[in-house]
Amino acid sequence: MIDVILKKGKEKAAMLHHPWIFSGAIDKIKGKPLNGEIVKVCAANAEFLAYGYYNDQSRVALRLMEWEESTTIDKQWYQEKLRSAIASRKHLLNEDTNTCRLVFSEADFLPGLIVDQYADFLSLQILSAGIENVKEEIIALLKEELNPRGIFDKSDAGARKHENLEATQGLLWGETPPEFIEVRENGIAYHINIADGQKSGFYCDQRDNREILAAYSKDKNVLDCFCYSGGFSLNSLKHGATHVTSVDSSALAIETLAHNLELNGFDATRQQSIQSDVNKQLRTFKEEGKKFDIVVLDPPKYAPSRSALDRAARAYKDLNRLGMLLLEKGGILATYSCSGAVDMETFKQIIAWAALDAGKEVQIIKQFHQPEDHPVRLSFPEGEYLKGLLLRVL
Template sequence: MTTDSAEAFPTVILKKRKALPFFSRHPWVFAGAIARVEGEPQPGDEVLLRSHEGQFIARGLFNPESNIRVRLYSWKEDQPLDREFWSARLDDAIALRKKLFGKPARGCRLVFSESDGLSGLTVDQYGEFLLVQWTSRALAARQQDFYELLNEKVKPRGIWQRTERGVGEAEGLAVADSLATGSAPPRPLFVEENGLQFGVDVVEGQKTGFYFDQRDNRAAVARYLKGSNVLDMFCYTGGFSIAAAKLGEARHVTGVDSSESALDMARRNAELNEVSSQVSFEQGDAFRTLESLVEEKKRFDAVILDPPKMARSRGGIERAARGYFSLNRLALDLLEPNGLLVTCSCSGLISREDFEQILAKVALDAGRSLQVLEVRGQAADHPVSVHCLETSYLKCFICRVV
């Protein structure tokens, strides 16, 4: 291991009684926890984090333009954040996915940011192509090293770079959707999941193209749907819909999404999996569609709700809670007696307990009983870090509504 002199780096000193989360290895140091900065670190520079009393805590990367002023990566004072360090972190992440899938996966999350000790980096693997998303300006400053390392370790045909909404402003990060190395990915790419085939547009699709985090949940939900008439809201490119039809043998599935381009892909995916006769897709706003279906007195045996993130900051939690309440309340009005409600939240700021309370209020307001059959989370290639519980973001409740 390369060593260096810790004294050579700028130092970030915490305020009194602010050090405990970072001794416990939480990776985000917000600006409000910092007393002062000794030295003149520039965006992306390596810094040392010390308590108010001067005790070493960790090494991290500095960004004066982000509210997350320092992202922490190593809790060893003599371990520099150099290419060797990043290489070892990538090795650990890749080894986990090889253990999970046994061979290079046709579709998985290869690196999951904080959970893999690489705060600010997400990498998805689509067969011979990688999709990389940066959410940290400081880490993105080392992107050339990361692209070289990924090419050495994974040997993809190409690496495509995607951005996330709001990150540029939050981080002062200037990156654009573009080809990083190698060949541009075909459109669509194809992935296999639970024996199903899905086309994915990683260039213009939502987020990083496909929601691998719901892989196991799609299979789990399908077990409850034999012979059912199913409504799948926020269906995107048809993941839950097609699993319900093909794996679950649902009688019919109606998928609804606001994106016509996503629905085009969903229809092609239905043809690919030979379920076009069982599945239909409609374009529409979720809330207005649900309200219209309630007015029309339509009824379903099962309703699936998988909305996009509804709380992006703490200031948005209350509005998100109202949104989740409204969606689930409308869904209950559409369910037959003993119907199945599958309701999801990918808002990390809404805890599992918060979501349970919302569902309890929904059931009371509707005058119906709700039994939780399964509480599920994200797939194992999206592991949860016990040091950063924000990584436990996905909630999937499978419920019987009496």
């Protein structure tokens, strides 16, 4: 195994079990490892630190995965990691919920691997060269452990570019998923489209937050922005919302939401779908003098990296300012950020600026986080990407 030696003083993160080492921390390499190859990472004094995937095409040159020197990373090692990840989510799957994230990359010691279960199908995202090299082993192990009807590749994320990998999508094994797979979450049925849907097919990371917000929805007029397949809309209707307005720029999202409304038998007169740019539509509502009891803002990732943070902060501030202006006095704003570069304290500060610009006093009622099938290792706080606030706007 090839040794990668770190510069003096650059070993602390690895010793604390942080899984990322940037290229600038490397002093020398004894050999010429291939991208995605497992290497032995050592401190400047040659002390063993960890094993990890190497990639000279990425700023994150080393993705650490094992800190016990005597351990061999082989098929059994991958099997144990997959079994452990799957077992830790087993209690989440029941009659009311048959979809969740089974493997969450670094959080489960498998950097670059994401596996989502949608009823009898699995959706796979491979975002590192190391996992790409063992793709066939991973597929074989998932077949053995879960016996799905089909495994579909959704490795079309931009993150693959950083590993010098091409985007891929298509059937990996078994049956081709139908155009719409029916899944259940919190007792609500969804038709989801793996092949053409966003991310891996469905945003199961908002499962808990949808249910929390729905408890406030009875007899309320709700605006669900960036609604996608209707998670917040459907939960609000189930819990007695008087009316829900759902807005998304995607025609597929609006079409999927229509399927989901029919699938659950909700009264069509209690819901309106609008295909439009959300910021433009919010301004239109303001001009029309419309008001809502609850506004949900769940935008896409505005800050893919720290370099985009200033621009993202302005976008979040303006979006939330508009949302606050559309609320009845004492109304509820549920606002989220899925940008890992925006931590909770920064997000709170952005919302405070939005409140100041809107001329509103705001109370924090609850803080939202990602659910337990998206765990965060204490040694890898970057894994905590989803955060949100439930606010009362006075």
